Amino acid sequence: MKKVSNILSMALVAGTLASTTQVAVASPEQDREVFVQYFEKRFPNVAEGDWINGVYSILPEARAQWEAMEEFPPYELDIEEGEELYNAPFATTGDIREGEGLFNKKFANGKSFSDCFPEPGVRAEYPYWDKERSEVVTLEQAINECRVSNGEKAWKWNKGPIAKVSAFMSYESRGQIINVEVPEDDPKALEAFELGKEFYFSKRGQLNFSCADCHMSGSGLKARAETLSPSLGHTSHWPVYRSKWQELGTLHRRYGGCNANIRAAKLKPQGEEYSALEYYLSYMSNGLEYNGPGSRK
Amino acid sequence: MSTMVLGHVSKGNDMKIKNKGLMIALVASVSLVGCVETQVTQPGANVAPETVVKHENDAASVIAKAKTVNAEAKKLSFEWTVTAPAIKKAEKALESGDHAGAMKHAQQALLFAEGSVEQAKREKAMWKQREINMLGK
Numbered sequence: 001m002k003k004v005s006n007i008l009s010m011a012l013v014a015g016t017l018a019s020t021t022q023v024a025v026a027s028p029e030q031d032r033e034v035f036v037q038y039f040e041k042r043f044p045n046v047a048e049g050d051w052i053n054g055v056y057s058i059l060p061e062a063r064a065q066w067e068a069m070e071e072f073p074p075y076e077l078d079i080e081e082g083e084e085l086y087n088a089p090f091a092t093t094g095d096i097r098e099g100e101g102l103f104n105k106k107f108a109n110g111k112s113f114s115d116c117f118p119e120p121g122v123r124a125e126y127p128y129w130d131k132e133r134s135e136v137v138t139l140e141q142a143i144n145e146c147r148v149s150n151g152e153k154a155w156k157w158n159k160g161p162i163a164k165v166s167a168f169m170s171y172e173s174r175g176q177i178i179n180v181e182v183p184e185d186d187p188k189a190l191e192a193f194e195l196g197k198e199f200y201f202s203k204r205g206q207l208n209f210s211c212a213d214c215h216m217s218g219s220g221l222k223a224r225a226e227t228l229s230p231s232l233g234h235t236s237h238w239p240v241y242r243s244k245w246q247e248l249g250t251l252h253r254r255y256g257g258c259n260a261n262i263r264a265a266k267l268k269p270q271g272e273e274y275s276a277l278e279y280y281l282s283y284m285s286n287g288l289e290y291n292g293p294g295s296r297k
Numbered sequence: 298m299s300t301m302v303l304g305h306v307s308k309g310n311d312m313k314i315k316n317k318g319l320m321i322a323l324v325a326s327v328s329l330v331g332c333v334e335t336q337v338t339q340p341g342a343n344v345a346p347e348t349v350v351k352h353e354n355d356a357a358s359v360i361a362k363a364k365t366v367n368a369e370a371k372k373l374s375f376e377w378t379v380t381a382p383a384i385k386k387a388e389k390a391l392e393s394g395d396h397a398g399a400m401k402h403a404q405q406a407l408l409f410a411e412g413s414v415e416q417a418k419r420e421k422a423m424w425k426q427r428e429i430n431m432l433g434k
Contacts, residue, residue: 026434034432034433034434035432038431038432038433197428198424198425201424201425201427201428201431202420202421202423202424203416203420203423203424203427204375204416204420205377205378206377206378206379206409206412206413208416210424210427212427212428212431216431217431260378263377263378263379264375264376264377264378265371265376265377265378267374273374
């Protein structure tokens with residue numbers, strides 16, 4: 001019923017039933033093909049697969065400087081710390097650098113992340129649609145769920161240890177191919193995909209911008225002194241060390257920052273909307289490589 | 298982000314027009330607030346006590362309405378960051394007895410809140426068309 005209502009609304013807006021019918025039957029894969037074609041047409045000089053380098057794929061003049069920075073990346077120590085956190089028994093996590101003396105924590109069970117993940121390099125398995133739970137599961141969500149299931153407190157979502165462990169796992173996963181699936185046998189998965197797409201194309205905030213306004217039709221243009229990056233490949237290189245933050249941050253932290261820039265209230269990290277957006281945009285980047293963690297201005 | 302950049306980015310879609318509408322609404326609201334302020338700060342400031350009470354109640358009423366509408370915007374995940382601070386300013390002004398200031402900020406907050414709810418409703422109907430327009434489907 002809701003779908004019928006949506007289609008009727010679209011018909012009113014578009015003025016043609018034919019075009020809306022066409023959209024109604026578009027599959028995620030058809031959506032992805034059109035999405036990729038858009039950016040390939042807009043930026044014909046970008047080499048195949050280079051979208052994972054974000055704005056540097058379209059800014060050759062800034063790329064040399066960025067590549068020089070990547071030779072001694074600012075997130076290097078974070079990866080090392082993330083590895084320590086990943087391998088340490090839960091009794092010790094979070095205190096290695098902070099010196100909180102949690103080595104003697106009473107309720108620790110001595111297990112570590114390796115009891116939840118077969119190996120750290122599992123980036124390409126996330127995000128995925130969990131049919132039983134009927135929700136999108138992201139890497140950061142899986143990291144915190146591992147902690148909680150072992151009696152530990154969940155880390156805060158946006159930065160700090162969760163970003164470091166995620167950075168280590170992403171680093172171990174470099175070169176893996178993004179291959180997000182929207183299972184056809186579960187309509188709820190398609191709903192989550194559509195929710196992410198709706199978020200991407202919906203204008204929000206007092207400035208009345210959608211993600212697509214900046215990172216699709218505005219990609220390559222300037223917002224103040226910065227060039228707006230294309231959405232294709234956007235999810236490949238997280239977490240990111242941003243010079244502005246002077247630390248690592250997660251993808252959902254960036255979503256919140258983008259929303260704040262357009263004067264829209266930040267939504268909950270790892271909430272339904274941002275996870276759906278990650279699901280949609282990751283699907284749009286299927287076939288590209290994971291190359292996180294990354295560094296950006 | 299400046300209006301100029303906003304217009305630049307919006308090339309090829311309806312943003313520019315929408316933002317013109319928003320600007321007109323904002324100007325209209327400022328004018329409206331200005332009218333309210335003028336009423337309250339009329340020369341001969343010997344305002345009758347019952348008038349003061351009336352304005353106090355008016356401002357409180359507008360603040361309450363702004364809060365209600367903003368809660369709706371939040372529920373729809375379309376809250377604007379400027380609304381809550383405007384409500385706070387209105388409340389602070391009311392507490393300090395600045396009823397004209399309270400009304401000014403309350404009106405502004407209500408305008409923001411109503412704009413965000415309107416945006417949520419509009420986008421529910423418009424986002425699909427935007428996808429079609431941008432991607433040339």
